[in-house]
Amino acid sequence: MNERSFILVEILEAVISVKGKNNKKYKIILEAAITIFAKNGFYQSTVSEIAKEAGVADGTIYLYFKNKDDILVQFFNYKTRQVFSAFKAEVEKTDDTVAKLENLVRKHLEEFQRDRNMAFVYQAVTHQKNPLVADKINEISKMYLDIVADIIEKGQQEGSIRKDIYLGLVKRFILGAVDTVINTWLYSGAKYDLTSMTDPLMDLFIRGIGNSEGGKSLE
Amino acid sequence: MNERSFILVEILEAVISVKGKNNKKYKIILEAAITIFAKNGFYQSTVSEIAKEAGVADGTIYLYFKNKDDILVQFFNYKTRQVFSAFKAEVEKTDDTVAKLENLVRKHLEEFQRDRNMAFVYQAVTHQKNPLVADKINEISKMYLDIVADIIEKGQQEGSIRKDIYLGLVKRFILGAVDTVINTWLYSGAKYDLTSMTDPLMDLFIRGIGNSEGGKSLE
Amino acid sequence: MNERSFILVEILEAVISVKGKNNKKYKIILEAAITIFAKNGFYQSTVSEIAKEAGVADGTIYLYFKNKDDILVQFFNYKTRQVFSAFKAEVEKTDDTVAKLENLVRKHLEEFQRDRNMAFVYQAVTHQKNPLVADKINEISKMYLDIVADIIEKGQQEGSIRKDIYLGLVKRFILGAVDTVINTWLYSGAKYDLTSMTDPLMDLFIRGIGNSEGGKSLE
Amino acid sequence: MNERSFILVEILEAVISVKGKNNKKYKIILEAAITIFAKNGFYQSTVSEIAKEAGVADGTIYLYFKNKDDILVQFFNYKTRQVFSAFKAEVEKTDDTVAKLENLVRKHLEEFQRDRNMAFVYQAVTHQKNPLVADKINEISKMYLDIVADIIEKGQQEGSIRKDIYLGLVKRFILGAVDTVINTWLYSGAKYDLTSMTDPLMDLFIRGIGNSEGGKSLE
């Protein structure tokens, strides 16, 4: 989704107002829920807490969401979709393969740094067994892995990326490393600039940790 | 704890039988709990389910565990400690840095493949906000990261590992990648041999994904 | 608290409606709880029974009371405080010492006769070791004993009460005797008019059981 | 029960050994139970606690007592009966009415001071609604009240006690006052000598609190 199509969606939402989803209150509740989920975890959060955080009555939640689980589902539909479309846009800004990957990683760190609550919820939920969000997670995960896979494949064609690697592993390897960096940052109390991890991460992706001595001087 | 002292502890446990901790039933319940936690997640599991799986009455659980949370805490004390001491032993089998890392990764994949329930619980809980196990997780995580850090540092001294890397990042990068591989395997339904991922993973750690052309042939 | 300030409090309660404390349902539940406590005793009463008696769902109890113990605590805060302020008012109605004591005793018997459930709970709880209400009981007990002590002291100054008595004992002696009379009435099935005991009780307090004819005056 | 018949019972118990009631362990458990009941109250005490205090296994309790309630019932049969027969003996030591009452009161305070646990349990249980011990309590209470009534009636015949009093009230009035004095002592932490209350109590019983100087003789 590019800038223009994004605006179009906003307009459409304003016009059709499907089920109040573009309603200001819908967003307030969703944001409040994410704040609470991030603080206590999904199962330890109560609908009452969310309502209080959102400044609405408990019952009001049910005018916008089917049930508690649905809040989580909507979170993946609304919030993270937005983020992932931003990732795609970022990748398309350049034609250079390594730069594409670097843009993706930086944007990923940037967005998760900007919305720490989302980061917390994302980290927690993707490792849980909630059947209601499992499909969404798979879908989103696949979206991300596909972006990475596309980049890698293009790089292989260009010659900047090794051909003797297992693509299915590599794409997960990259996502896993980024996830870990975010997780470490979250649990450290978010004291440092997360995006500063982009260059060291890229360096590890591209060159590994091995010392290739001699031949390295040719690079 | 080395091999010998470990055996000693086993013997001692068999002799003193401290409050049933080495009791057969204690292990049955713990194993049952992990099975249930792995299937449904901690918060969606009930004590009744665990009791049923263990083949005991609900009340019996409370003869061995203070409360539901305590089962999780005991799991980390009993089960994973065992695993991590196995990791350490595996690392000490060789002096070669790269082989040490490879042994660690292989053992990690091997153990988690062998006990899939443990793997599920471990994956889920390490990404949750359960204040009761948070400290244990940090402790175990640190243990693992320290093992990796020791290997890396030794490799840097020997010259097999690059010196221009950020150690704090690298150790987490490696743990994150292994975690992701395990997670993918778990959610794929454990259809393939997890340990077969050792070599491709090591290759990515050491050489990265970048194509260093010319010079590479020298390696 | 005098008559006027008491009315003021009633009005204020009606206006501010602090968290349902003056709520109709709060009173219904409290009254139901006292009925059940009076019938079975505190520890043999269940929250379900109270809910049933009050005509509400079990969970509703917890909207008005923190837990089962809290119901008892609230009972002492709300119900008996009211009674004891009535005692004080009654004492102030006259300046004659003996009449003051008589008014107190009569009002005491009157109030406990009127609310037999309260009487049962009061009798039971004041002789129990419930740490949650122990402080309240001490406080209320002290209030009562202080009223009696004030009357006795005033009587001693006036000359209507003997000076060679141990005040700390006398005040408890009086409370103890009244309590016993109430207790007897309760366990007899409340078949007679409790307030009719006022005169005989007062007579015993003032004159004792001894026959003072002849020689007694020499003492 | 007089001295002789009491000894007879002891002998009989030693011979027939009905259901182990004269067993050493029976007494140990009963004593332990009273200690625990005195500390926590009956309903807040567990059979396990009693077993631990007695130094026996939980199951052993049920070899000597039908159930938890039965321990309380036995307590009244075994322990307090013993005490009340001592009361009777004490009363019979003199022929002087006032001295009889004084002996009773002193013995009462003495025994309850000597066995504080018994005192606590007695105070608590006599004010509770336990249907299992209700009958026992009534029976014991009646025994005590009858002793007092006998003394009073004899005193009335002799002329030392007023005739214009209500006997049903007076006997309870005396028991209530003694009870209150014991209760106050218990909850004060048993810091002073309880028997020292005998004289002041007797003084209040006989002479009352009224000042009979001058005009009072006209009443």
Added chain:
DNA sequence: TATGAATGAGATTTCATTCAT
């Protein structure tokens, strides 16, 4: 729409009692 009091199903936990050893 919005509210929030009320609901009641369901979860955790306790503990008197039993029974195989």
Added chain:
DNA sequence: GATGAATGAAATCTCATTCAT
């Protein structure tokens, strides 16, 4: 007789969800 592990009924309490206002 003595044990104490095991039982499971029953109690307390929570909280997602509903619905009359």
